[in-house]
Amino acid sequence: MNSFANPVLRGFNPDPSILRVGRDFYIATSTFEWFPGVQIHHSRDLVHWRLASRPLSRASQLDMRGNPDSCGVWAPDLTYADGRFWLVYTDVKRYGLTTVNGAHGASMRDFHNYLVVAPNIDGPWSDPVHLNSSGFDPALFHDDDGRCWLLNMLWDHRPDRGRFGGIVLQEIDKETLRLKGERRLIYRGTERGFTEGPHLYKRDGWYHLLVAEGGTGWNHAVVMARSRSIGGPYETHPDGAVLTAAGRQEGAITRAGHGDLVELEDGSPWLAYLCGRPLPGLARCPLGRETAIQPMRWDEDGWLRSVTPGAQPDPNPPLPSLPPCPWPEQPWDGQFAPGPLPDDLQWLRSPDSGRLWSLDARPHWLRLYGRESIKSHFEQALVARRFQHFRFTASTCIDFDPAHFQQNAGLVCYYNSTKFYYLHLTRDTGGRELRIMSAIPGTGAHDSLVASELPAGPIELCAEVDHQWLRFGWRAKGADAWEWAPQRLDVSVLSDEVSLPGYPNFTGAFVAMACQDLSGAGRHADFAWFRYDARDDAPDQSGSATEMRAVESR
Known part of the structure; x- marks a missing residue:
């Protein structure tokens, strides 16, 4: 059976948001303190990817001077509606705990969420509209009645409240691109905690809420809940996590979580998610949090489940039912020429x-x-x-x-x-x-x-x-x-x-x-x-900085 190798975006490419527009697939990933902000990769077969855009490239869109390490641009969300691309993202300005006499006090952090739009994936991208600063991981949901909603996790700085306050929902005025009405807390999460990374989908009259839980380390997980009403109440998936490698510090793919769903034209669901690859025999991932993708399935009870046993991440998923579409290889030769920096940098x-x-x-x-x-x-x-x-x-x-x-x-x-x-x-x-x-x-x-x-x-x-x-x-x-x-x-x-x-x-x-x-x-x-x-021992899986080749399993 033909398969391909995960991750599809190697090296630091976390928090994927995946989108299909016609036969084109796009994945947006976090860039944190690295400029320009947000990486958007493009594919037509889910296997071969190339860098299409880094949309936050002007001072009017993003200035991270003074942002602490691992702050900056978190968890972008990419959608398409009304003939244009919509991108929401967080610019994190402060991260840290307030400590008094050795005890943790209020966890004061500054998260600012913004929206930019563009007619094409390579721009021009608009100047940002500030949406809110109540938490991080913003995401948009465009409902079939034409309304647009913003979700994000709610940050609770009070020392006795656990910091991760749940998922909130608020409507966006599509004319002004600003929030209207009141926010609603729609989901508090499960006992795994650290409920974040929300995405919302609608299928067969159900609103399906996907979140990341368990923290972004070894216990990371993708969890789902559903409701007949967008405002809830939301019932948690009966199986617990729909994808996780919880507790596993060795193996080809670990730290699986923070996912987003996309459907092929035939309706089959695929999940893009972040993962880590530990060094052999050592529970450390210097390549960072990478992006993998694998098929899922909708069962008769209407819940999403993994194709793999035990909701495990798959290092070698089957090839999707799409025509292969490798991009022409154009690796950078390392030489410098006038103009913009090479895409690798x-x-x-x-x-x-x-x-x-x-x-x-x-x-x-x-x-x-x-x-x-x-x-x-x-x-x-x-x-x-x-x-x-x-x-x-x-x-x-x-x-x-x-x-x-x-x-x-x-x-x-x-x-x-x-x-x-x-x-x-x-x-x-x-x-x-x-x-x-x-x-x-x-x-x-x-x-x-x-x-x-x-x-x-x-x-x-x-x-x-x-x-x-x-x-x-x-x-x-x-x-x-x-x-x-x-x-x-x-x-x-x-x-x-x-x-x-x-x-x-x-x-x-x-x-x-x-x-x-x-x-x-x-x-x-x-x-x-x-x-x-x-100089990898294994066959090289990246023809350029962003491309993956399909391999045959034997």
Whole structure:
């Protein structure tokens, strides 16, 4: 029987919202602090996907300077109605608990929910309309009577209320795109707790509410409830979760939850959901939360159920009954040209990219302007791509002449401002040198010298990742052999599962080019190319950064 390999969107691509318009399928995923905001991928067979749009690309739509790690854009929801695409999303401005004398007090967080619309998936996308700030994970439901409704989870900051207050519903005025009427609490969730990620569907006179529960770690789950009335009351699915890998910290697909349904033209339901792939023998997922998809079924009692036994996620689902539609392979060759950044790359937080990087200042080079520190939440010159494989080599060629120790540039394996390994070129009193700066939860920050008195001119740098381990190398431009740093670094810490207490961790690892100038002079570094070469033991399942190939099971 023919099958394909999950996940279909590899590397950090969480919280999928899936949509079908005719024969075209779209998945929108969260981008958190990475700019531009929201990734929308496009497919015609549910197997092969390509990046179609990053809609939040202007300062008027999104400015995340100052947003803490793992805040920013959460859980976008993509729908289509009245001849246009609708996208709602949360911009999280604060995350954390208030602690008094060691006890948790009010959990004050700031979530702002917005709506943008566009005539086409690649835009132009409108400026945002603020909807509310009562919680996160907004989603739209377009009813068959023409009315439009907003759902979101309700945040309860009071210390004795459990924070996750249930799912609320409120109508949207389709002319003004603003809320009207009063919000209604329609579902409090189950004993799993952490009820979030709502989506609503209508089938055979029933309103079916899908939510994520159990937290976004090992006990994550997709749960459903239904009602004859949109306002409830909602009856919870008799089987409990309709998809979960609860408690399982090993296996091909774990952490399954936060799903969304789509129906093929023949009416068959498929569920897109987030998942994690732990390193073999180690309960850590440096590739982040990824997106998988698998078939479901509607049973005679009107409830949705998984095709797999025990509501388990399927690492190799059967191919859908759709004509295969692979996209032409157009992998980026790692060279830089004038214009926008290649689709593989994003940067942190700031909509003012001109202060961070340029592809025009030096033709066929990427210029990074040294800004704030590698730990900054405001203005970092850091351009990155996702980890998408357990084994890969990333390399670049850097031309950088620092004047002193406050000017640094190089290659970094980065999760957030508290977790990274940074091979950087700087200058001490004796000349240019290479150092490795590390930030690891539980062990603090470290800085070690790996090479000194480097010759003038461009230097090539590389990061070689092999499952749990990372090593850095360097060589003069055009040299044959790499010189390797003596340290073997534990790259598995660049995952959600390793964190400082109280810090959110919901993203994934990136490998990046970076430049800092802590003197404020804006010293720049130029990068001639940036390559990412996968070395997975298993057959490569991504022809480009966003494409998957079908494989035959035997």
